[in-house]
Amino acid sequence: MPLANTSTSVPVIVDNEKCIADKGCTVCVDVCPLDVLRISEQTGKAYMAYDECWYCMPCAADCPTGAVTVNIPYLLK
C-alpha cells in the first residue's frame, strides 16, 4: 500500500531568532524523552520533526536561550 503525507500541526515551536543551534547547541534535541526534535538541515535551527510529544517540557526548561514554547497538542487542547 502506498504511503500518504498527512499533515499535523505540531505542539512545539522554536523561535528561530533565539535558537543558537547554528552555534552548536543541541540541548533540546538531546533531552527530549520522545526523541522528536531535530536540527533542520535547511535552517540550522531546532524544530519538531515528529508529532509525538508528551508535552512534558524539558526542551523548554533546558533551552539556554528560552527559544522553545510547548503548546498543548490540538487534539486535546
Add this chain to the structure above:
Amino acid sequence: MDDILDNQTEVSCDVLVIGGGTAGPMAALKAKLANPKSTVILLEKANVKRSGAISMGMDGLNNAVVPGYATPEQYTKEITIANDGIVDQKPVLKYAQTCYSIIEELDSYGIRFQKTANGDFAVKKVHHIGTYVLPMPNGETVKKALYRQLRRARLLISNRFMATRLLVGDGRIAGAIAVNTRSGELLVVRAKAVVLCMGAAGRLGLPTSGYMFGTYENAANSGDGYAMAYHAGAALANLECFQINPLIKDYNGPACAYVAGPFGAYTANNKGQRFIECDYWSGQMMLEFYNELQSGNGPVFLKLDHLHADTVGEIEDILHRVERPSRSAFHAGRHTDYRRQMIEMHISEIGFCSGHSASGVFVDEYARTTIPGLYAAGDMASVPHNYMLGAFTNGSVAGKDAAEFASGYELAAFDRGDVERERERVLAPTRRDDGIPPNQIEYKTRRLVNDYLQPPKVARKYELAQQRFAEVREDMERTMIARNAHELLRALEASSILDCADMAAHASLYRAESRWGLYHLRTDFPEKNDNDWFCHTLLSKRAGRMTSEKRAIAPYVVPIADDEKKLYDKQRVGARAAV
C-alpha cells in the same frame, strides 16, 4: 536524517541496568558502589538527564513510611488491604523497612522534603487508614540531583539505546540486545546480571483524546520491559490488575488530590458533593469513580473553588511547576480557573504498572525475577502500589543484589543464533519498500485495546480482541515498514505494545472472578471468589506459548484481622456507617 546504518557492536559488563528513569539510576549507582572495580552500564532509550516518569520532577512521595507517622507493619497492612489481599507481603515489608533510609539518602543529595516547625518530616494523610504522603518543595530538582550522583560514581551511560530482547544461557541471564534509536545499529551487551527498570506499559490503551502520546505514563514507556521479560521466559504477575487512574479530562496529569487534598480539595460529582471518602488511588476507589461517571451525578470533578484564593495559589504553584507543568497552559486554553470552576475529570487509558496497581514482572524481596541473575525494579516489577519511593528503594535493593550475583559468576554463554534472529526481526521493517507504517499498527492495536479490553471486562469481547490482535500481528510481521531509524524505534515499540495487549487479554480471561474494583471488573463473573481465586496469577511463555497459572499467596507476615480486610471496599461516602 535518522539514516539506518547496518552495524553491530558487542560489549561486556558485570551489571547491566536497562532504563535510566527512577529505579534504574539508583540500581546502577548501588551496583557500582557495592563493587567500585566492576563495570556497570546504564542503558537508556532516551537521555538519563530527563527520562522517565520523573523527567520534570515530582511533587512528593506518595508512600513514605516515616517513623512517628507509621510503622512498616502498618504500611504493609494498608497495601495488603488496598490491593484486595493479593499481596506477597515480604517485598512490601522489606520496602517499608528500607524506604526511610532512602529518604535520608535523597535528602543528602539535596532533595528537600517538607518539614514541620519542629524540623520533623510533615507527612500528610491521603490513604484510607494511615499517613504516608510527604511533599517535596524542590521536587523539580530530583532528576538533576540523581544525575550528579551518577557522574560522581563514573557510571557508563548509554543514551538513545532501546533494549529489545534479553539473552539467556546456562539457565541464567547472559545479557541484552539493544538498538540505537538514531541509527538502527545493534548493540549486544553481555552481562553477568541484568536489572530491568523500564517503567510501566504506558502506551497500551489509547487516551480518549486520540493523541497517541498523550498518555498518563511517560510515553517512552511502551512496555518493552514486560515484552522482554516475557520472551526471555520470566514470570509476570497479576497482569489482569490493570492500571487506571483518575485524571483531568483530556489532560494527562493527575487531578492531584494528593497535592490539593491536604489543603481541603476533593473529588466531587456534578452536584459538587463528595462521593468517595478517600482519594488514594485503588481499584475500589476507581470503581466508585467509574460508577459516578456513568450515573446521573456524572461527570466527576476536582473541587477547589471553595478554597481561599491564596490556598489555590499555593496549590497552583506546585502543580504548574513540577511533574506536569504544561497543565497551566492546558487550563489557560480552556479558560478554567481552580478558583472559579470545578475541573472536569475522567479516567485514564489502561496500562500495566505496579507502581500504581500490581501488574509487573514477578519479583521477590531481593527484586529477583524467576530467571537467575535477572532483576526488576520500579513500575515494571510486581511490588504493588510502589510509586516513586518504591522505584528508588527497590532499585537500590536490586542494584546491590545484582552486584553480589555478578561477583560470583563469569559471563554466561548463549546461542549466537538468538542474536541473528533478533537482528532479522529488528531490521525486517527496514527491508521493505512498501507496507503499513508503525503508527497505524500501534493506533489500531490501542484502539482495539480500548474497544475490547477496557473494563468492565467480558469474556466474549476479550476473545474477539484476541482474534483482532492476531490479525494485526500478522500485518505487523509481514508488512510493517520503517523508513528511517526513528520509525524503526516506533516499529519496535509497536511490537512491545501488541505483546502487552495479548498478555492483558490472556491474564484477564484466566482470572474468572472480579477483583481490585474496576481494575479487574468482569461483568460475566461479577463477584469476588476467594475460594478459587485468592491467589496470584503468573503468566509466562512456555514452549513458545502464552500460559497462565495460579500461585499461592505466601503466608502473611503481618496478619490482617477479618474486619480490616474489607476497609477499602467501603469507599463510598456513608458506606462505613451503612455496613
